[in-house]
Amino acid sequence: MRLRKKKSTPGRLEMMKDYFVDTNQLLDVNGLFPNNQNDYLLHIEIGAGKGKFITACAAQNPDINYIAFEKNADIISMAAIKAAGLPNVRFANTDAEVIHTLFKENSVDRIYLNFSDPWKKSKQKKRRLTHRNFLEKYQTILKPGGEIHFKTDNRPLFEFSLLEMAEFNMTLSEVYFDLHNQNPQNNIMTEYEEKFSALGAPIHKVIAKFKK
Numbered sequence: 001m002r003l004r005k006k007k008s009t010p011g012r013l014e015m016m017k018d019y020f021v022d023t024n025q026l027l028d029v030n031g032l033f034p035n036n037q038n039d040y041l042l043h044i045e046i047g048a049g050k051g052k053f054i055t056a057c058a059a060q061n062p063d064i065n066y067i068a069f070e071k072n073a074d075i076i077s078m079a080a081i082k083a084a085g086l087p088n089v090r091f092a093n094t095d096a097e098v099i100h101t102l103f104k105e106n107s108v109d110r111i112y113l114n115f116s117d118p119w120k121k122s123k124q125k126k127r128r129l130t131h132r133n134f135l136e137k138y139q140t141i142l143k144p145g146g147e148i149h150f151k152t153d154n155r156p157l158f159e160f161s162l163l164e165m166a167e168f169n170m171t172l173s174e175v176y177f178d179l180h181n182q183n184p185q186n187n188i189m190t191e192y193e194e195k196f197s198a199l200g201a202p203i204h205k206v207i208a209k210f211k212k
């Protein structure tokens, strides 16, 4: 099904254009944020949706810089509007396929993957953001000790992701099959998380690190 483009998107993108990064070249991360923020940690979110999570993180942690990746222009334009006034968040309207071309090696401190599309059919599994092909790209850009934080309500995707991470020789430092009951403190909910947890779905989370 082809989705109709929203008429309001170009206006939103134009209004928030200073918040968007150029995804055609290696990012000059220091140049993206105000000068006194150059030594801040860098966290990125892939598949950020309408931006509730990343903008809440940015507001709560003014000493961390954030870049949110989202391939859908209509959706990321809505996320960017939420960031108005926040100096420490930027947006990348591109597919995460190219993420390893945008960052220098060992330059990112943390990657958030929240409620990534499950791509249920086995023949689609290479599109899952926790497929080993993506893990390889994340390994390149993450600093030694850098973490992947992955949340989902989708049990088959969670199990697939744990196996991919284990086979990639990653350390799984925290694993929750019911995050909201096991470790609800300091959890920032995403749009999908609010929706699915309200329906009673348990939320799964893993924090994983590469051994490098």
Ligand SMILES: C[S@@+](CC[C@H](N)C(=O)[O-])C[C@H]1O[C@@H](n2cnc3c(N)ncnc32)[C@H](O)[C@@H]1O
Pocket: 046, 047, 048, 049, 050, 069, 070, 071, 072, 075, 094, 095, 096, 097, 114, 115, 116, 117, 190, 191, 192, 193
């Ligand atoms: C199910 S939604 C979840 C949105 C948000 N993270 C949340 O939890 O509410 C997944 C989002 O990831 C985006 N996405 C999926 N694959 C992507 C990719 N390869 N690169 C960038 N964005 C992607 C989709 O466009 C969609 O907006």
